[in-house]
Amino acid sequence: MKDIAAIKQPVINDFQRFEEQFKAAFHSDNQQLTEIYTYLLTNVGKQVRPTLTLLCSKLCGKIxxxxxxxxxxxxxxxxxxxxHDDVVDEAKERRGNPSVYAQWGNKTAILSGDYLLAASFLVITGINNSRIWMILANVGKLLAEGELLQLNKADGETVSETHxxxxxxxxxxxxxxxCTEVGAISAGADNEQIKRMRExxxxxxxxxxxxxxxxxxxDSNIIGKPTGNDLREGKITLPLIHALKISSESERHDILHKIQxxxxxxxxxxxxxxxxxxKGGITYAEEKMAYYKNKALEALSAFPxxxxxxxxxAILDFATARNY
Structure with a gap:
């Protein structure tokens, strides 16, 4: 399985341009924001999403x-x-380091997130494509809706695959x-290509x-980091949803009580x-993951x-086979 550094190679020069502009967008004259953003930039994640945008753009034409x-x-x-999620979840860590929420408090974390959203809007104003504007605006809306949906704790509605x-x-x-759709649109892809990239x-x-x-x-010893964090926050995800679905009423009642x-x-x-x-929850979730992986591969099949x-x-393989 390729690592992310190897996956970036086809677009490495353009990715460096992305990194320069991304860092520039963090600029602030406020000393506290500068301190926070320096901390964030030294703890960036795998940056799978911008890599996707650039790869899809190049696949459909030119970056x-x-x-x-x-x-x-x-x-x-x-x-x-x-x-914002770390404030909502009261998460003390992010990527193995103290979260901004833990380091600076909830008010500062929220306002720092707000500043980055505003910085995002400023970047968007430089894009001369109304179709991309609509996609980006919808992302902000759906992210908030998803977080609100997840705030619902363990009850009858949330213990379902539909939810x-x-x-x-x-x-x-x-x-x-x-990320994949705007990559295709920016390269002038046709509607079928855009649809497949979105899928x-x-x-x-x-x-x-x-x-x-x-x-x-x-097992936390196998993956090398703490587990059970979603459970501590009262979030029920697919492995447990399946286990509860096939359990007796008494088992279900007992587990829901323990979660609370x-x-x-x-x-x-x-x-x-x-x-x-x-109860086979992990096996079931792995089968579902394989189903969506195959659907993603099918969407790519029409491209040369x-x-x-x-x-x-390789990103798809990484996403579904990683151990961290």
Whole structure:
């Protein structure tokens, strides 16, 4: 499996342009914001999303300024959403380091996220394409809707696959599909190509999120990081949803009670994880992930074989086979 650094190679020169513009968008004369953004920029993630935008743009034609600007705007939105999510979830860590929320407090984290959203809007004003504007505006709307949906704790509605997929389509898949779709549009792709790029991103995003949710029920010694964080926040994801679906009424009642009582009994986390594993929850989630991976591959099938397509397939493999 290729790592992200290798996957970026077909667009490495343009990715460097993205990085320059992304860092420039963080500029502020405010000393505290500068301190926070320096911290964020030294702890950036894998940057899968801008890589997707550039690869899809090159696959459909040529990377231009519009593709770079769209990649910057989307990554700014994504970073802002992480700052806000950490406040909502009261998350102390992000990518193995203290979160901005933990370091500077909830008010500062929220306002820093707001600043990045405004910075994203400024970047968008430089894009001369109303179709891309609409896609980017819709991303902001759906990210908020997804977070609100996920605020609902363990009850009858949230313990369903319908609710689960509605949340991850809004919170994760919409951002991935926007990255791939605007990449295609910026390159002047035809409507069929744009549709396929959007479908690729959407299915990739769903598979990516399912993999993250599988980690929450995995053995922390195997994946090398703490697990059970979603459970501590009262979030029920696919492995447990399946386990509850095939359980008896008494088992279901017991597990839902334990989820609601985790704050007073940490041992419930391990019990619930074991319950989900024993009921085949991880296996079921892996089967669903494979289904969406195949749908993403199908969306790519109409494109010619080249290094950009190979890199997109490598991202798909990475998203569904990674161990972190």
């Amino acid at each position: 231009n300024d519009t593709a770079i600007q769209a990649a910057v705007a989307l990554e700014l939105m994504h970073t802002a959403s992480l700052l 689960y997929f509605k949340v991850i389509e809004s919170k994760t898949a919409t951002l991935f599909s926007a 690729f991103g959407e299915n990739l995003g769903i598979g990516f999120q399912i993999k993250d949710d599988i980690f929450d029920y995995s 009582s985790i704050s007073t009994n940490e041992s419930y986390v391990a019990e619930i994880q074991e319950f989900a594993r024993n 074989d080249n290094e950009e397509k190979e890199a997109l397939i």
